[in-house]
Amino acid sequence: MKQDLVLLEARNDGVFMTLPEGEECPSLPILLQFIGYKGVLKFDNKSVEAFVRSQGKSPCKIAERMPELEKDAVVAISISKDYMEASVNITPPFFAKPWPTEKLIKNSLAEKNVVYGLDDEAISNMVNNFVCNQSVVTARGLDPIAGKDGWIELRVDLTVKTDKSDEEGKVDHRDRGLIVNVLKGDLLAERFPPTAGTDGINVANVPVKAKPGKEIPFPAGAGTVVSEDGLTLLSEIDGCLKKIEGKLTVSPELTVKGDVDFHIGNIDFIGTVRIKGAVRDGFQVLAAGDIEIFEVVEGANIESKGDILVRGGVRGMNKAKIVAAGGIEIGFVDQAIISASGNVKVRNAILHSDISAGGSVIVAGGGKSQIAGGKIQAAAEVSCSTLGSEMGTKTEIIVGISPVYALRKKELTASLTALYENMEKVEANLSYLKKLEATQALDDEKRALLISITKNKFQLQAQQKNAMKEIEEIDQMLEMTKSQGIVRVKGVCYSGVSITIRGFTYLVREPFKFCSFVYEEGEVKLRSYDYKL
Numbered sequence: 184m185k186q187d188l189v190l191l192e193a194r195n196d197g198v199f200m201t202l203p204e205g206e207e208c209p210s211l212p213i214l215l216q217f218i219g220y221k222g223v224l225k226f227d228n229k230s231v232e233a234f235v236r237s238q239g240k241s242p243c244k245i246a247e248r249m250p251e252l253e254k255d256a257v258v259a260i261s262i263s264k265d266y267m268e269a270s271v272n273i274t275p276p277f278f279a280k281p282w283p284t285e286k287l288i289k290n291s292l293a294e295k296n297v298v299y300g301l302d303d304e305a306i307s308n309m310v311n312n313f314v315c316n317q318s319v320v321t322a323r324g325l326d327p328i329a330g331k332d333g334w335i336e337l338r339v340d341l342t343v344k345t346d347k348s349d350e351e352g353k354v355d356h357r358d359r360g361l362i363v364n365v366l367k368g369d370l371l372a373e374r375f376p377p378t379a380g381t382d383g384i385n386v387a388n389v390p391v392k393a394k395p396g397k398e399i400p401f402p403a404g405a406g407t408v409v410s411e412d413g414l415t416l417l418s419e420i421d422g423c424l425k426k427i428e429g430k431l432t433v434s435p436e437l438t439v440k441g442d443v444d445f446h447i448g449n450i451d452f453i454g455t456v457r458i459k460g461a462v463r464d465g466f467q468v469l470a471a472g473d474i475e476i477f478e479v480v481e482g483a484n485i486e487s488k489g490d491i492l493v494r495g496g497v498r499g500m501n502k503a504k505i506v507a508a509g510g511i512e513i514g515f516v517d518q519a520i521i522s523a524s525g526n527v528k529v530r531n532a533i534l535h536s537d538i539s540a541g542g543s544v545i546v547a548g549g550g551k552s553q554i555a556g557g558k559i560q561a562a563a564e565v566s567c568s569t570l571g572s573e574m575g576t577k578t579e580i581i582v583g584i585s586p587v588y589a590l591r592k593k594e595l596t597a598s599l600t601a602l603y604e605n606m607e608k609v610e611a612n613l614s615y616l617k618k619l620e621a622t623q624a625l626d627d628e629k630r631a632l633l634i635s636i637t638k639n640k641f642q643l644q645a646q647q648k649n650a651m652k653e654i655e656e657i658d659q660m661l662e663m664t665k666s667q668g669i670v671r672v673k674g675v676c677y678s679g680v681s682i683t684i685r686g687f688t689y690l691v692r693e694p695f696k697f698c699s700f701v702y703e704e705g706e707v708k709l710r711s712y713d714y715k716l
Contacts, residue, residue, distance in 0.1 A: 188217050189239070193253070198223055198246040200231075202239025211235045218245070220313040222277040225249065253277040256315075258291040266385040267324040269297040271306070275315040285310050288321070297322050299388040322386045330380030330396035337431075338370045339363060339424055362437065363424040364453040371424065371431055372416040374401055402426070406433030421453045421471070435472070443468060443483070455489070464500065473509075480505065480519075490525075497521075499536065510542070515549070533557065533567075552673075554578060565670045571677035571691070581683045583668025583702065592657045599650045602643055609640050670700040673712055682707055 188209050190201040200218075202208055209217065211232060218226055226246040234243040256276035262269045271288055288306050292298070300323045309319055341363060365371065377396025385391055401409055401416045404427060408419040418424070422433040435454040439447055442460035450456060455472035462468055462476060467484035474487040479495040482502030490509040497503050499519025505511060510525035516533045526542035531549030535556035538544055543564040546552045552568035558579040559565050571578045616633040619625045625633065668684040672695070680691040682700045689700060689707035697712040 189214065191218075191221055191223065192242075193248060195248070197244045197248055198226070199242045200234060200239075200245050201242040202234075208235055208239040220275060220315065222275045222280070253280070255280045256283045258283050258288055260291055260295045260297065261318060262295060262297065262386065266387055266389070267326065267383075267391070268320055269295070269322040269386045270318040271309065271321045272318045273309060273315045275313065282313060283310065292322060296387040299384055299386050300324050324385040324391065325383045327383030327391045327393035328381040329394040330378040332396040333377040333399035334375050335399055335401065336373050336375065338372055339365060341424070341426060361448055362450060362452055364422075364451070365418040365424045365433055366421050366453070367418055369418045370415055371407060371418055371433075372401065374399065374414050374416070376414075402430045404430030404432035406435070407431055423452060423454065437470075442478075456487075461495065464502070474507075491523075496531070497536075511540075527561075533559070547673075554580075560584075563668065567672060568674040569677075570670075570672045570675070571680040573677060575677065575679035578680045579683070580670050580680065582670055583685045592654055595650050595654050595657070599647065599654070602647050602650065606640070606643050606647070609636055609643060612636050613640065668702055669714075669716055671712055672696075672698050 188206075190203055192199045192201065208214075214231060214235060215228075218231070223246055227244075230243055230245045234245070237243075254277055257274035259272045259274070260269060261272070269292060271292070273283055273288075276282060285303075285306050288309065289301065292301065302321050302323065305319055305321045308314060309321075377398055379395050380393030382393050383391035401407075403409055403416055406418065406420050406422055408417050409415070410417060416431065418433045420433055420435050422435040423437050424431065424433050426432070437450070437452045437454065437456045439450070439456070439458045439460065441447070443450060443458055443462040443466050449467045449469075451467075451469040453471045456468060456470040456474045458468070458474075458476045459478075461478035462480045462483040462485065464481040464483065468474060468476075468486070470487045470489070472487070473489040474485060474491045476485070476491075476493045477495065480493055480497045480499070480503055482498075482500040484503075485491060485493075485505040487506070488508045491505060491507040491511045491513075493505070493511075493513040496515035496517070497505065497513055497519045498517050501518045503519035505513075505519065505521050507523045507525070509523065510527070511521060511523040512528045513521070513530070515531040516529055516536045516538070518535050520537045521527055522539040524541040527538055527540040527544045529544075529546045529549075530552075531546075532551050532553040532555065533544075533546055534553075537557055538559045538561075540561040542562060543566065544554075544559050544561045545564070546554055546567035553572075554565070554567045554570050555572045556576045556578055558581070560581045562584065563582070565580050565582055570580070613633070613636055616625065616629060616636065619629060620633065670682050670684070674696065676691055676695045676698055678692050678694065682689045682691065684700065684702040684707050687702060687705065687707050689709075695709060699710040699712055699714040700707055701710055701714060701716065702708075
């Protein structure tokens with residue numbers, strides 16, 4: 184707003200308003216605002232209206248002289264409690280007094296120690312537009328930036344991946360992905376320390392301390408350990424990783440409270456597994472440790488690198504397969520494949536099943552300790568109360584040869600045959616290349632091939648040597664275990680049973696009681712139950 188819209192003059196007999204020569208008379212609203220800016224507070228509206236109607240043709244008295252109001256402008260400074268903001272409020276001067284300058288306002292702020300964050304634009308606006316009787320923010324401090332809290336980042340995916348699909352997109356509803364296996368020393372989580380934040384400055388140019396971030400401790404539960412530098416959380420043992428009550432926990436045992444079914448899915452665990460219920464048809468349980476199952480196993484696959492205990496029994500439906508690197512104990516077995524490197528112990532009956540033991544197969548302790556149907560193989564001994572059945576059920580018993588070693592020997596023999604075939608091909612190629620070398624017809628490419636084939640020959644020779652050595656060791660082991668073979672029947676051995684010891688077979692054609700079968704002098708002979716080898 185221009186300072187010379189009209190001329191105001193303080194005379195002895197009052198305050199007069201005159202329109203400058205050559206200027207147009209302002210409108211009434213603008214003129215009223217202008218008079219207020221000039222500090223004339225008590226004026227005659229009717230006189231001003233008359234001045235506008237006459238277009239300012241002659242000077243007009245608009246107010247009486249009030250010397251007590253004729254004073255300089257007042258620049259009031261207010262500062263917020265936190266000293267982060269300062270405001271200016273101008274009380275306008277009487278029209279004859281000067282309006283505050285930008286320098287005056289800044290000096291007034293400086294007198295209150297307001298020296299940082301001045302808003303030059305706001306100050307300029309107050310001066311040029313006669314902003315008065317209102318508080319205007321003219322200085323702002325720099326707010327401090329609080330530090331970021333520390334945080335934890337998981338390095339193991341705990342997301343449940345239900346119903347995984349294969350490469351063709353087919354979904355296996357038995358593979359629920361509920362178990363997260365970790366090994367000792369595996370990285371579980373990383374901790375990132377908090378930041379200090381950035382300090383601010385208040386309007387008095389005094390630093391304002393930033394609030395630092397908070398330390399976040401590791402969610403360390405049982406089976407975990409924090410590294411020496413405090414920045415990583417590691418697994419202390421092999422086991423299953425879970426988040427329990429907000430803490431990462433690694434357990435060496437996995438306990439399933441109910442059945443292994445579509446709700447739980449297949450299990451593949453690095454430690455010991457305990458299943459309080461049953462394992463249903465079509466599911467599998469794999470464990471690096473022991474496996475304990477409290478109820479029955481249906482047509483499922485159970486494999487352990489330790490021992491297996493099935494308190495209930497196995498109703499295999501010709502589909503169940505149970506394999507242990509250690510021993511196996513089961514309540515009963517019906518139509519299943521059982522294989523153990525150690526002993527197989529069954530409390531009740533083994534019916535129409537294929538049993539293989541690196542030690543002994545013992546059926547005892549139940550109401551019906553019977554073996555009927557199927558094939559039983561054991562390195563040392565097969566013992567039961569009843570062998571076969573009154574119906575003459577075909578039952579095959581083989582002892583004196585470890586099925587584990589026998590299978591391994593078969594695998595090695597097949598491998599050795601393939602190695603010999605490969606060696607013949609290698610020798611033929613080497614013979615051809617050496618002939619070229621002798622006639623100096625060997626180029627760089629064929630020379631490189633000669634070197635490669637020669638290396639391959641050495642590798643094949645080493646593999647052959649290792650296979651032959653292992654076969655020799657197995658033969659020695661088999662020879663030792665042959666002398667241990669015995670079949671004991673405490674009750675009745677029925678016809679229909681065939682007993683093979685050290686490769687010699689005895690066909691049972693009539694019932695025998697309280698008997699044993701042993702190898703002597705090139706044949707299998709019948710002896711008493713308590714016969715000692």
